[in-house]
Amino acid sequence: MSEPRLKYADLAPEGMAKMRELEHYLNTGAGLEASLLGLVRLRASLMNGCEYCIHLHTAELRKLNEPAERIDGLAEWRNSDLYTKRERAALAWTEAVTDIQEGHAPDAVYDEVRAHFSDVETVNLTLVITTINAWNRIAISLGAYPGHAGAAVTESMER
Numbered sequence: 001m002s003e004p005r006l007k008y009a010d011l012a013p014e015g016m017a018k019m020r021e022l023e024h025y026l027n028t029g030a031g032l033e034a035s036l037l038g039l040v041r042l043r044a045s046l047m048n049g050c051e052y053c054i055h056l057h058t059a060e061l062r063k064l065n066e067p068a069e070r071i072d073g074l075a076e077w078r079n080s081d082l083y084t085k086r087e088r089a090a091l092a093w094t095e096a097v098t099d100i101q102e103g104h105a106p107d108a109v110y111d112e113v114r115a116h117f118s119d120v121e122t123v124n125l126t127l128v129i130t131t132i133n134a135w136n137r138i139a140i141s142l143g144a145y146p147g148h149a150g151a152a153v154t155e156s157m158e159r
Contacts, residue, residue: 004143022131030124035064036090039074039083040125041132043091044098046075050136052144086116090125097129 009016027037038061045053061071070082077083077091093113096105113122138144 006142008138008142019131019134022127026124026128026131030128031121032124032128035061035066036087037128038064038066039070039087040090040094040128042071043074043077043094044129044132045136047095047098048133048136048140050139052139053132053136089113089116093125094129097126098133 026032027034030037038057042054042057042061045057058071062068067082073080073082074091077088083091089112092109093105096103096109113125117125
C-alpha cells in the first residue's frame with residue numbers, strides 16, 4: 001500500500017493532536033531515559049509488525065547513538081546480556097502489556113518492573129507502551145508506511 005487508507009490526521013485533527021500532546025509529555029516530562037523509550041517503542045512495534053514504526057524507532061535509536069548490536073538484537077533481548085536490569089524489566093513489561101490477552105500482565109513481570117521503576121515511572125512506562133501500541137494500530141490499520149505521502153504526520157507524532 002503506497003497511500004494511507006484514510007487521511008486520519010486531516011479527518012481527526014483534534015484527536016491526533018491529543019495523541020501528540022501525550023507523546024510530547026512522555027518524551028519530555030515522564031522522567032524516563034530517551035534510549036529506554038526508544039527500546040520500548042521498538043520492541044512493541046516489532047511485536048505488532050508495524051513496519052513504519054520499526055523504521056522510525058530504529059532511526060531514533062541510531063540518532064541516540066545506541067549500538068547496532070542492541071538495536072538489532074532487541075527481538076531476542078532475553079538471550080542477551082546487552083541490556084541492563086532496568087531495561088530488561090521494561091522490555092518484559094512491554095511484552096506483557098502489548099500482548100495483554102496472554103496472561104494479563106503477570107504479577108511476576110509487574111513485580112520486576114516495580115523493583116526498577118518508581119510509582120510514577122511505572123505509570124509513565126505503561127503510558128509509553130500503550131501509546132506506541134495505539135500508534136502501531138493506527139499505522140497498520142489506516143496505512144502509515146515509510147515513504148508514503150502522509151508519512152510526515154506519523155513522523156511528527158512522537159516528538
